[in-house]
Amino acid sequence: MRLVRQKVKKTGKRYVAGLGVLLAASLAAACATPAAERRPAPAPPAAGQQQEYRQGPARDLAQHAERLRRAQTLRVAAAKKWGLARPPLAAPPPPAVKPRITTRKGFSAGPGLPPVFTTVPVKKRVVFLTMDDGAEKDPRLLKMMTELGIPYSAFLSDYLVRENYGYFARMQGRGVSLHNHTLNHRYMPGLSYARQKREICGMQDVIQKRYGKRPRLFRPPYGNYNADTLRAARSCGIKAVPLWAAEAFPDRMEWREWDRDLHPGDIILTHFRGKEDWKGTMPDMIRRVMKTVTAKGYAVARLEDYL
Numbered sequence: 001m002r003l004v005r006q007k008v009k010k011t012g013k014r015y016v017a018g019l020g021v022l023l024a025a026s027l028a029a030a031c032a033t034p035a036a037e038r039r040p041a042p043a044p045p046a047a048g049q050q051q052e053y054r055q056g057p058a059r060d061l062a063q064h065a066e067r068l069r070r071a072q073t074l075r076v077a078a079a080k081k082w083g084l085a086r087p088p089l090a091a092p093p094p095p096a097v098k099p100r101i102t103t104r105k106g107f108s109a110g111p112g113l114p115p116v117f118t119t120v121p122v123k124k125r126v127v128f129l130t131m132d133d134g135a136e137k138d139p140r141l142l143k144m145m146t147e148l149g150i151p152y153s154a155f156l157s158d159y160l161v162r163e164n165y166g167y168f169a170r171m172q173g174r175g176v177s178l179h180n181h182t183l184n185h186r187y188m189p190g191l192s193y194a195r196q197k198r199e200i201c202g203m204q205d206v207i208q209k210r211y212g213k214r215p216r217l218f219r220p221p222y223g224n225y226n227a228d229t230l231r232a233a234r235s236c237g238i239k240a241v242p243l244w245a246a247e248a249f250p251d252r253m254e255w256r257e258w259d260r261d262l263h264p265g266d267i268i269l270t271h272f273r274g275k276e277d278w279k280g281t282m283p284d285m286i287r288r289v290m291k292t293v294t295a296k297g298y299a300v301a302r303l304e305d306y307l
Helices: 002-032 050-054 057-081 139-148 165-173 193-211 227-235 282-295
Strands: 126-133 153-156 177-180 246-248 253-255 267-271 299-301
Touching: 057 139, 139 165, 139 282, 153 165, 165 177, 165 193, 177 193, 193 227, 246 282, 253 282, 267 282, 282 299
Parallel strands: 126 153, 126 267, 126 299, 153 177, 246 267
Antiparallel strands: 246 253
8 A cells, every 4th residue: 555655646746747847838838929829719600600601791702802803814815815905994883873964065956855965974984885887797896895895885777787687686695785776877857757766766676676675775877866856766765865975996086075085984986897998897996996095094884884
């Protein structure tokens, strides 16, 4: 019994001594560690909270940032492919409240008619690209605009579109809105009210039949109209008449404003044209307009998001 007690006593002393050594080492390590690192690690989310955490704002924000990064990488690569020194600037998110559109001073044809305007009243540095008629049906345009991520709006005339309705269906499938530019591209003020209405309402019917949606925007051929034009447009369901502040060609830009410059909200006009009509192709025209727009610090936004 005495021998057993002695062994226990010695063992207890060794245990206490060992514990003291470990305690001292722990204190020394704690003193050597910065205060910020000595804070306890946050507890992982409980089992019932893990799914909520993975689906929360942090995850959404990270995914959004990754999408933006990938989109910019694709824009840079596409710009190089299509001959642009700089990729197009990304447009800001559409406004939560759309701006109030009114008729531009000097363009009014009477009260209660669809507003006629050349610029959307915004403060951000965005402009809007629109294309008229439908004569040229270049498949490279569809590919270029998709790869560069440039939004645009098409104003179509049936006498040209009917040659290939499918081309514009593919365009619509890529997110482009199709609008009214009359059936036959006539000089509208030279027509009676009844004939003007036939030109506008007839094109409304064509677009609804072929593309499933009745347009709300109308652009008169050559930008010419009178009070009968706007009354006929209103009766056909048209809500607004966007004209343009600048026009793009493959070799130049033409300006409506006295300072020959872009302004926030300006609408840019161009046409579905090829080498038969001007000095270059549609991709050449896009290169010209995008070099100008980007160099001036503007992004191209989707017109329909602001109207």
